[in-house]
Amino acid sequence: MDAEKVVLDRDDIRRTLVRIAHEIVEKNAEPERLALVGIHRRGAVLAQRVHRLVEELLDREVPLGDLDISFYRDDLAHRSEQPVVHASHVGFPLDGMTVVLIDDVLYTGRTVRAAIDAIFDYGRPARIQLAVLADRGHRELPLRPDYVGKNLPTSRRERVSVRVEELDGTDEVAIVEMEGVPA
Amino acid sequence: MSAGARRHLTSVERDLDRARIERIVSLAGSFEEVAHREIKKVPALRGRTVLNLFYEASTRTRSSFELAAKRLSADVVNFAASGSSVEKGESLKDTVLTLSAHKPDVVCVRTPWAGAADLVAQWSGASVVNAGDGKHEHPTQALLDVYTLVRKIGALDGASIWIVGDVLHSRVARSNILAFQRMGASVTVAGPPTLIPRGIEHLGCAVRYDLDDLRDADVVYALRMQNERIDQPYLPSLREYAARFQVNGRRLHPRQILMHPGPVNRGIELSGEVVDSPQAVITAQVEGGVVVRMAVLYELLEGARAIRRHRRRQAGAAARMSAPPLVHRASPPASVLVRRAHVLDPRTGTDAPHDVLVRDGVVAEIAPPGSLREQAGLEKVDGEGRHLLPAFVDPHVHLRTPGQEHKEDLDTGTRGGGRRGFCAVIAMPNTDPVVDSAPILRALRDAATREARIPSASRRASRSGWPASG
Numbered sequence: 001m002d003a004e005k006v007v008l009d010r011d012d013i014r015r016t017l018v019r020i021a022h023e024i025v026e027k028n029a030e031p032e033r034l035a036l037v038g039i040h041r042r043g044a045v046l047a048q049r050v051h052r053l054v055e056e057l058l059d060r061e062v063p064l065g066d067l068d069i070s071f072y073r074d075d076l077a078h079r080s081e082q083p084v085v086h087a088s089h090v091g092f093p094l095d096g097m098t099v100v101l102i103d104d105v106l107y108t109g110r111t112v113r114a115a116i117d118a119i120f121d122y123g124r125p126a127r128i129q130l131a132v133l134a135d136r137g138h139r140e141l142p143l144r145p146d147y148v149g150k151n152l153p154t155s156r157r158e159r160v161s162v163r164v165e166e167l168d169g170t171d172e173v174a175i176v177e178m179e180g181v182p183a
Numbered sequence: 184m185s186a187g188a189r190r191h192l193t194s195v196e197r198d199l200d201r202a203r204i205e206r207i208v209s210l211a212g213s214f215e216e217v218a219h220r221e222i223k224k225v226p227a228l229r230g231r232t233v234l235n236l237f238y239e240a241s242t243r244t245r246s247s248f249e250l251a252a253k254r255l256s257a258d259v260v261n262f263a264a265s266g267s268s269v270e271k272g273e274s275l276k277d278t279v280l281t282l283s284a285h286k287p288d289v290v291c292v293r294t295p296w297a298g299a300a301d302l303v304a305q306w307s308g309a310s311v312v313n314a315g316d317g318k319h320e321h322p323t324q325a326l327l328d329v330y331t332l333v334r335k336i337g338a339l340d341g342a343s344i345w346i347v348g349d350v351l352h353s354r355v356a357r358s359n360i361l362a363f364q365r366m367g368a369s370v371t372v373a374g375p376p377t378l379i380p381r382g383i384e385h386l387g388c389a390v391r392y393d394l395d396d397l398r399d400a401d402v403v404y405a406l407r408m409q410n411e412r413i414d415q416p417y418l419p420s421l422r423e424y425a426a427r428f429q430v431n432g433r434r435l436h437p438r439q440i441l442m443h444p445g446p447v448n449r450g451i452e453l454s455g456e457v458v459d460s461p462q463a464v465i466t467a468q469v470e471g472g473v474v475v476r477m478a479v480l481y482e483l484l485e486g487a488r489a490i491r492r493h494r495r496r497q498a499g500a501a502a503r504m505s506a507p508p509l510v511h512r513a514s515p516p517a518s519v520l521v522r523r524a525h526v527l528d529p530r531t532g533t534d535a536p537h538d539v540l541v542r543d544g545v546v547a548e549i550a551p552p553g554s555l556r557e558q559a560g561l562e563k564v565d566g567e568g569r570h571l572l573p574a575f576v577d578p579h580v581h582l583r584t585p586g587q588e589h590k591e592d593l594d595t596g597t598r599g600g601g602r603r604g605f606c607a608v609i610a611m612p613n614t615d616p617v618v619d620s621a622p623i624l625r626a627l628r629d630a631a632t633r634e635a636r637i638p639s640a641s642r643r644a645s646r647s648g649w650p651a652s653g
Contacts, residue, residue: 068213071225071255071481085213090220121222 004161008150008173013133016149017046020131021053023147028098033126035063035097039115040086043103045164046133050102063097065090072114094123100146104162106132109141134173136160190483193300193313194320195361196620203482204365208330210478211471217254218474227481228255234287234309236279238264238294243445243469244314244323248291251476260285275299279306289480292316297617310483319619321354324444325362327475331468332402333366335440340367343399346388347430348406348452349378351417351615355444356406360388361620371400374428377417380616382585385626393427397434404442405430408452425451432456440464509607509638510631511597516544517562523552524566528573539571574606582608582639584630585623586615597636607638618643 008016028034036054038047044066051064068086101115116128131147136154152160152175159176163169192198217225233252237245245261252259262282269278275294282290283306292303293314300313315321332339344363350356350372360370364387372383373391384390397403408424418424431454435441441453441463449455457463519541526537526549538555540548548555557563582596600608612618618627618641627641 070213071217071227073227085210087213087216089216117226121220121224123221 003177004174006172006174007152008134010171013149013171013173016133017049018053020147020149021050021057024050024054024100024129024131025057027129027146030098031058031060031062033097034058034100035065035092035094035125036100036102037065037067037090037115037119039101039103039111040066040068040088041167042162042164043101045166046104047102050131063092065092067101067115067118069111069114069118072117074110074114088118090119090122094119094125097123097125098127098129099125100129100131102131104133105160106130106135106143106145106148107138107160109139109143112143113141133162134160189304189308189310191300191304191311191313192322192479192483193304193311193316194619195322195325195358195365196320199322199326199362199365201365201367204326204329204362207326207475207478207482208333210482211326211330211474212334214254214474214477214481217477224254224256226256228252228257228288228484231257231288231484232260232285233257233480234260234262234282234285234290235314236262236282236290236292236303237314238269238275238292238296238299239315241293241314243472244293247469247472248312248314248323248476250473251480252289254473255477255480257288257480260287275302276306279303283307283309289483297619312479312483315354317354317617318352318357318615319354319617320358322358322362323472323476323479324355325358326479327468327471328359328404328442328444329362329366330475331442331464331471332440334471335464335467336401338367339363342368342401343371344368344402344404345371345373345391345397345400346404346406347373347394347397347428349408349417350374350383350406351378351380352409353406357386357616359404360386364388368402373397374406375418375424380586381588382623382626383616385622386620387622394430394434397430398436398439400439402440402442403430403435405452407444407446408448410448421451428452429454430457432460435460435462437462442468445469508640510628510640511635511638512631512633518542518560519562519564520555520557521564521566521571522555524564524569524571526571530573536566537571539566572604574604576607576609577605578609580608580610581613582610582641583614584610584627593630593634593639594636597634597639601637605637607640609640609642612642 036047036051038044047064047066051062055062067088070085099119101112103111112130119125119128129146132145133149134152135145135148136152138156154160154175157178159178161174161176163172165171217223235245235248249259249261287309289312290303290307290309291312291314292300295317297317297319300311300316304311313320313322336342346356346359356372363370370388371391372379372388373394376392379390429452430441435457439462441457443453443465445465447453447458447465449458458465521539523536524539526533526535526539536552538550538552539546540555577600580596580600581591582593583591584593597608616623618624624641624643631639
């Protein structure tokens, strides 16, 4: 049995997302140019929640999209499983917008790199920012998040598991120690 | 792509189970969104090469394969037989070997020859997609038809689909019967008897020679009536065909969906009014072509574990296929005494008159003439002046069953073989339909257990790795 430690519970996650929503509003002076895009799948769920909070704070509508980045990955030949590919939905013009990408965990940065590539196929945003619920380090690309829920120093043997009510039936972030994986 | 980790899509029969069809349909749905973006291109197959090898005229299939590859950012090499070294006499094999120098990851091949895609898979190091091989199969057409239908009506389970027209010459019909059935639909083929291949019901579909009950169908799939067939003795005239089998406003119910693989002959297999009616999804079929072929290319080049899993399934299927290769009509074993026949046996060097005793189908004794005694229950044959020698095996006969029984059939072919001293024959698959799938092969084996006078087997038009006979 893999050892598991819960580091954020339901209330922690709620408070964290509220803070991130405030930071997003604070940092972006032009709310009419703000758009949020979540990365499938849990990033998209978190983006929905942040979106709700941001709209409340701004008291105006903010465009929300979601991205599946399977077609932009650089590891097609290396992956061991057939990925489940979801459709992306970016139903608004991106040109000149500030796009806040939202994902659950930031790790190597390759997913974010792929998401940025995908964004540019939809248009030319003025800038792209990055919000993540957890940053676990071990970056392989020169990327830095703009909004971080929690920094989680981890080893590569560990897995950060983000669970959300909508998909997993519960809200929590756990660090799972994987057996038999070399450090 | 690492060496050896190859997958193909050359036939629905062998390569597409329901899970893989569903997976490709779902992937195609994801690519649908890409087609509506400002930049209709994703980098999924960047750095890979797709070779389109077309030995036959094709507008929509070829252009959609090309567009699919380009939208996945692959490099595309287009090869058409006309204007190439083929006109100087280069063979398919040499062409494939030459073009393999470009190191393609996928070869999409269209030829007029059944089984050619499987051959290309043997010669080339790439994954092969069959874009139509003679009368055999056209699996990507079947996939895009399933995709179009799923988008239109949801699940195909329990749907009744009628395929109407020239089923005999249609690779689309073959692939679609199989694909629709694997998705849970029931399929009926309908058309003039001359254009319905004999034994097609072994694929699991119903057969009708009129359109009287066409209203039972949820989906009507009309096939192209090929004008060139008129010179051949299949049809008295196109007018008569149209009178009896045209899908028109009178025969088509407004709730039914109408499909056609294109290009349509207006006024022949379809009336103009139904082509333009809202129930026709013919344009949607063409539109689905690109995203479905994107899905096929993407799926072929995906992760290694999936390939291994697929291989295990194939190995399992091959194991299930192993059955006694030679079958024949059951008959009691012979017990015969042959007197004074001139026996020739190169293995023992025998070349002289002998008596030969066969008991329960086995040669029991060979003895000097006149030395063996007659016994009760033995058939007596006077061999005086006749030769007796080990029987021959002919691995290349044309029994013509199914479909060309006017030339020869299982009974006459094996009867004749037996009379001429053959103890076993293996039949070639150049029949109508071509013997290229397990259901047809099984049906043929069943027929052989009823009709074959000597042990016989059927060769299968298929790539190696599967038992050639069975």
